[in-house]
Amino acid sequence: MTNESIVSVPDPARTMEGLRDTGYEFDTAVADLVDNSIAAHATVLDIRLTADIRGDIRLSIADNGDGMNRDGLILAMQYGSPKRSDPASLGKFGLGLKTASTAYCRRLSVVSRNSGDAPALMATWDLDHVATRREWELLFTDEPDDEALEHLDAVASGHSGTVVIWTKVDRLMNYKDAASGHARRGLEKKKNALIEHLAMVYQRFLDAKDKRAPNVSIRVNGAEVKAWDPFQVGYSELLAGDTVKVEGSSAEFIVSAYLLPRPEEFPNEEAAKAARIATTRQGIYVYRQDRLIHDADWLGMFQIEPHFNLLRVEFSFTHELDEFFHLDIKKSQIILDDELWAWLKDQFLPAPRREANRRYREGEKKEIGKASKGAHDASNRTIGTKEAEVGGAEVNVNDPNTGSVTVINPRGKFTLKLPVGSANRPGEVFIQPASGIRDGMLFEPCIIEQHKAVRVNTEHDYYRKVYVPNLKNGVTIQGMDSLLWALAVAELSATTDKTEENFADMRFEVSRILRKLVEGLPEPDLGTDSDAA
Template structure:
């Protein structure tokens, strides 16, 4: 049964409530400004500039200027309409016709577009949220002011171009009243915007990158330098690559590309400045998603894995074009994608497994080398302190050594026992009771030893407890001495109470405690030792 016109009623949304509600779509400041830059790129601009400043009264003005093709009166009306008409070019960085309005009004109450089309007089269109309750879904078309024309001519002197202007900015730096604090907050937001745009538009602003049309992007007069998350000048090529064809509705074929890059450790960079620019920290590992060569999401592991320090060197590129928008469920902010189960499992279980292993191996090698270097002088104070009291704390005597089997017979208050225990000579002056070791059997943290026949402990520098607990406290002699004393005392207690019937239990105890400690420190941060992969 089809409803007749008599039964159909128009229910227009309340303009004020809808416009106010759409302010809360979750935009962050850099994402919001980038949405406007997308429109400039879609308008084929070659020069784009973002200007943000604060006047002496604390009022903030933000403008995005471009030399794109500009608009006539109908174009302005369409651009400011919520749900504007689709662009004929499906590959456009604009997608839903909402970004300009929702991203802008997330931070300001007055949005204007000043534009000039070929051979046309400049025009200005304005949304004012403080007037919308009275005038409804209507925008004001007017003549731009002298100052607004000066902004337009800054990048498009006498030629087509557009200025998007934010005024009545009320959701950026908080309440007025503390000008110094507000200016610092604005400066901080501008720095965030620079970092965001350098990463998001890297392929557009890198003049040597041919994957996207080159543009000049400035922020407050300074031209932005691109930031390449994959450090192609160092990595040269991906560690793994996948080109996957996908059938999209309508029978058309599309392709997405996944490339995994393993970055050098900090100490492997030829230039320390390049290492610093690479931002080798936990925050930048993960998958970087690109739509039409514009980064739209990341870096994270898209719920496949959690970020862990030993994967700091792994960064993954996931690239696709507009044909896969529906398949990947691009959201209104173009800031995330949703992978179907087949692709998700393919990436997590098959594609990413080998590069993750290789990235961890490279990281662990660097961490182990750094730990070994840091351990060289770390235990000197402990050796001196323990040696001063070692004779009075002695718990066992050596009765015999079998050079062929390596067995050592000791005697303690419970009798004698034959043990597999390392008999070592000191390699460093004074290193008689605590000795770092590159590794120990079964990955245990510590084991008893005899150094120049002194009761001693060997500590595994490759164990996670050493890198996560010892090394962050390397400047605190008291802490390191306390840790060393504890492990030495455990070894001394073992030597003083062990028997042939209990020695296996002591071995199992060391193994089990070492296993538990490894798990307990798993989520603790790795220390920065200037070469283990962290920045």
């Protein structure tokens, strides 16, 4: 029996090609490179995303960090480079520089110097060269190209620093004509999305007033990246907060729930716009070492619903819990164990979610009230032209304060109680949108300025989910209004003092059934999604 150890070297071309498909989004890939710059103690980063006249794209990220000598640069370009001496470093697995870059380009170059008077060195992985040579052959030179040197000197003149360069970019744009106007507009869109992503991910680094992380300045194509705080501290309300110690470890994580104001409650329109209140922004924001690694969802705990647009939850931990949370290679997601997941879902989050829902409903009530004004005018005009033809019971008001009325219909003469009121708007005497109808019913017969009318409950789910999306569709609104008015008038024509309660029970049951039937319909869009484009 023979036992032996065999060194099995992976095929370089197949390995590199395979690692291109690790699932990096463009913004996430660039952020991985920014992590390396911050880990190298950079205070200034300058990102250039450009395309030449032929449409060839070039990404260049220059920093004024520590820089590297020859040995350091070779190690940095190694797949699975040695572990950093600082375990709290944003760079973690020794793969990000290579995998993040080659996810979008076929040629990755790094230019670096470790002092202001040291020569700049350049190392390059060229996937086509590796495939031809069939070797892990890293290209190395002490004569970097002029554009890379210019960029390095612009950011770190007389100082150590590094430039990461992508060329042969083949996966960023899908346009066949890379120099076309469509491609250039697409590249501009990529740039703007990158700025927004970096503003959120590195908020604590970009905000000079935030002392949790070292301060960093980032520019993209000359534009300064300004910190964006998802929790809008200073405007929001801290609903709940907890520091949790992990069993078997001295490490802790922080979880906090913030409730944002509604857009109209911000001090000005600019502040409301900056908050980016939208369904895409609600949820849990996960931070590692004060760097956002996962944003804006409920980690599979809940569905995204507009009722929770004002709720954002911070979940922060340090590098000590990387293994506990199963941090992935892209540093973009974590896995919670069943007990912690259940604690968050069933114990920590229910109270903040109830409060967020309550606040949203309050604001929604006001929004629907505003939206419904004038929406029923056409119905009132149409019914007014047909009121005499329709006929029905004769109703006389005895006491408007108590709602006592006398109803004369084919069944006799009866004294009943009905809501009696006046028009909220000129001509609004047949269909009146209202809130707070008793027992949560969708509608109820009433008398408005001596006319037989119906009040429609704007707080009922049927109004919210069926009426509101159609408020600008006059024919649809008239059709629904006519039906409810007809039911109210028919009730007055058929009721007696002995059956009055039965009709009320029927309205209650109809309202209950309708509420159930519209459960699965989408929430209304009230125009409050202020998320930046």
